[in-house]
Amino acid sequence: MDIIVKGRRTGVSEKFRQHVENKLDRLSKWERKGMSVDVEVSQERNPKLADVRERVELTIHSDGPVIRSEAASVDRHGALDLAIDKIEARLRKSADRRKVHRGNHTPVSVAAATAHLPGDLPSLTPTPAKATPAQRGGDEEIDGVEVDGRFSDEFVELDTQGEAPVIVREKFHRAKPMSIDQALMEMELVGHDFYLFHDEVKDTPSVVYRRKGFNYGVLRLVD
Numbered sequence: 526m527d528i529i530v531k532g533r534r535t536g537v538s539e540k541f542r543q544h545v546e547n548k549l550d551r552l553s554k555w556e557r558k559g560m561s562v563d564v565e566v567s568q569e570r571n572p573k574l575a576d577v578r579e580r581v582e583l584t585i586h587s588d589g590p591v592i593r594s595e596a597a598s599v600d601r602h603g604a605l606d607l608a609i610d611k612i613e614a615r616l617r618k619s620a621d622r623r624k625v626h627r628g629n630h631t632p633v634s635v636a637a638a639t640a641h642l643p644g645d646l647p648s649l650t651p652t653p654a655k656a657t658p659a660q661r662g663g664d665e666e667i668d669g670v671e672v673d674g675r676f677s678d679e680f681v682e683l684d685t686q687g688e689a690p691v692i693v694r695e696k697f698h699r700a701k702p703m704s705i706d707q708a709l710m711e712m713e714l715v716g717h718d719f720y721l722f723h724d725e726v727k728d729t730p731s732v733v734y735r736r737k738g739f740n741y742g743v744l745r746l747v748d
Contacts, residue, residue, distance in 0.1 A: 526553060527561035535568040541601065548609060552585075555616040560587040566601055575599065581608045585616070590707075592616060593715040615714050622710060708733045709741060 528549055530542045545564050552562070563584040569577060577597035581604040585592040592615050596607030702725035703711075712720035712733055719734040724745065732744040 533567040557587040
């Protein structure tokens with residue numbers, strides 16, 4: 526299991542890097558082919574947020590979906606422990622889901638359960654999938670930003686017509702078409718309230734998002 530530790534707006538000592546590797550050893554029982562863990566440590570400068578001044582983000586890449594967690598605490602050691610607890614719970618959920626789908630008791634999918642509901646968009650003719658960079662033998666660039674098999678990001682300065690410039694984080698990531706069920710699962714595994722994906726049935730950019738309780742919604746883009 527490869528572990529990459531980096532700091533955002535803060536330094537990371539060699540002692541803490543070794544501490545991270547020792548702590549992440551507990552995830553080895555969930556190790557899958559090609560698994561790597563990105564660990565990002567950041568620091569909040571606002572003194573009013575001293576109780577959550579240290580933040581740790583964990584992102585697991587493997588041959589399956591991306592799994593992510595983050596936590597904040599008064600120190601980075603406490604934040605790391607909280608983040609590991611969260612990501613281990615998501616690893617367990619992912620493993621349990623694989624066991625269910627390999628057995629004979631696969632539950633009815635979200636797509637199948639909601640197929641009869643009104644207001645659905647007409648099916649669009651699927652278009653041939655484009656070859657991935659790996660299939661073409663190299664990376665590609667989108668608006669001048671190199672995109673690899675995972676994602677790339679950079680800070681972009683926006684033109685606000687004379688006002689103070691706003692810095693936003695821009696990300697490019699590649700994803701193969703998937704079902705609504707898979708999108709919901711991947712949303713849960715990264716701990717977000719929404720998830721952007723390409724719907725393999727409707728062949729449209731779509732977003733699943735969390736509503737109150739255990740309900741979810743789907744947004745689609747059409748011409």
